[in-house]
Each structure stands twice: as structure tokens, then as C-alpha cells.
Amino acid sequence: DQQVKQNSPSLSVQEGRISILNCDYTNSMFDYFLWYKKYPAEGPTFLISISSIKDKNEDGRFTVFLNKSAKHLSLHIVPSQPGDSAVYFCAASPLQGGSEKLVFGKGTKLTVNP
Amino acid sequence: DGGITQSPKYLFRKEGQNVTLSCEQNLNHDAMYWYRQDPGQGLRLIYYSQIVNDFQKGDIAEGYSVSREKKESFPLTVTSAQKNPTAFYLCASRKGIARGEAFFGQGTRLTVV
Numbered sequence: 235d236q237q238v239k240q241n242s243p244s245l246s247v248q249e250g251r252i253s254i255l256n257c258d259y260t261n262s263m264f265d266y267f268l269w270y271k272k273y274p275a276e277g278p279t280f281l282i283s284i285s286s287i288k289d290k291n292e293d294g295r296f297t298v299f300l301n302k303s304a305k306h307l308s309l310h311i312v313p314s315q316p317g318d319s320a321v322y323f324c325a326a327s328p329l330q331g332g333s334e335k336l337v338f339g340k341g342t343k344l345t346v347n348p
Numbered sequence: 349d350g351g352i353t354q355s356p357k358y359l360f361r362k363e364g365q366n367v368t369l370s371c372e373q374n375l376n377h378d379a380m381y382w383y384r385q386d387p388g389q390g391l392r393l394i395y396y397s398q399i400v401n402d403f404q405k406g407d408i409a410e411g412y413s414v415s416r417e418k419k420e421s422f423p424l425t426v427t428s429a430q431k432n433p434t435a436f437y438l439c440a441s442r443k444g445i446a447r448g449e450a451f452f453g454q455g456t457r458l459t460v461v
Contacts, residue, residue, distance in 0.1 A: 266447055268449060277440075277452030278391070278438070280450070323390065327447075334398045334444060335393070335404070336440075
């Protein structure tokens with residue numbers, strides 16, 4: 235059973251516009267969430283994270299929003315740039331007796347067109 | 349420079365042979381992870397370790413084994429019991445405070461023929 239879901243396999247946006255990537259989770263014990271960016275044949279690189287005590291975290295062009303009641307988070311990229319084209323993964327970590335388990339979604343491939 | 353290193357980058361093995369993938373980190377991180385990536389499947393957790401001499405099964409541990417004898421090292425053995433071993437394998441480490449980012453290695457592409 236997939237605990238972290240990214241239901242959109244792909245997203246295409248125009249350069250300069252906003253990209254919104256969505257992520258849903260099913261495990262109510264998850265309380266720390268991360269977004270990663272990945273290029274083919276490379277390891278993922280960290281973008282931004284959010285703790286469940288917040289509903290928004292911003293870092294430059296990247297903003298993550300968390301809606302705990304809906305078990306939903308989203309990553310906003312504004313403005314989108316062609317270099318942002320990559321696969322984006324959502325990840326979640328539970329607060330269960332100090333467990334370090336880190337679970338990822340299937341990813342969304344973002345294409346930013348010039 | 350501090351980082352996490354996976355070796356080799358490409359690995360070929362014959363069917364039925366066990367193979368061990370290396371993962372070393374010098375970040376002084378307590379937690380380490382192994383993931384497998386297949387097309388359309390995202391990153392699936394194989395095993396993770398929170399401290400030395402301790403590790404936990406992830407979501408797809410069958411056919412794999414690990415050890416954590418040193419803080420810096422978390423090798424993954426793909427055994428002959430793993431039915432579909434050909435994949436891209438990623439190792440990661442994390443500080444171990446149940447927060448903060450995980451740092452990833454560059455991955456190992458295993459091909460079993």
C-alpha cells in the first residue's frame with residue numbers, strides 16, 4: 235500500500251509561469267515532509283522541507299504548503315525556469331518512537347518549456 | 349569534502365550470483381538508507397539503519413540483505429533470491445534526528461544478465 239502518492243506522473247508548464255506539484259499521504263503519523271529534485275542516472279537533491287507544525291515554508295522560488303487535515307502538500311515553483319525540468323519526489327518521515335523511516339512517492343516529471 | 353559515495357556506478361552480474369553494492373559516508377550521519385528505482389515506481393525503500401548494528405526492513409526487503417558494522421558504511425547485498433534485481437540503486441544518509449534532509453549518493457546501476 236503506497237503511503238505517499240503523487241498522482242500526476244507528468245506536468246508541463248511555460249517558462250515564467252507557476253508550477254504546482256501535488257502530493258498526498260495516507261499515514262497520519264507522518265509529520266515531516268521533503269521535496270527532492272532528480273535528474274536521470276543521478277541521486278536526488280534536496281529542495282525544501284516542512285514540519286507538521288507549519289503550513290507553509292518558503293525558500294526563494296520554492297514554496298511548500300501543507301494541509302494536515304487533507305493529508306496533502308504541494309510544491310510551488312515561481313517563476314518556473316527550463317532548468318527546473320526534472321523529476322520531483324515528495325517524501326515523508328513519521329514520528330514513531332524516533333523512527334528514521336523515509337518514504338518516497340513515485341515522482342512527477344516536470345517539463346518547463348522555453 | 350563530506351559526502352556519500354556509492355560504488356561502482358555500473359555493475360553487471362550473471363543471474364544466480366550474489367552481488368554487494370557499496371555505500372560509504374563521511375558526514376557522521378547516524379541513519380542510512382537503501383532505495384531502488386524502477387521506471388514509473390519512484391524510490392522504494394529496501395532497508396534502513398538508524399544506528400550501528402541495527403537495521404530495519406523497508407517496503408521491499410525480500411531478496412536483499414544489509415549490515416551496519418561501522419557508522420560510515422552500509423553495504424547492500426542483492427541475493428539470488430531477488431527475482432528482478434536489475435535496477436538503479438540509491439543509498440542515502442541522514443543526521444538521525446528524525447528531521448532534516450537525507451543526502452544521496454550518485455547511484456549504482458545493476459544489470460543482471
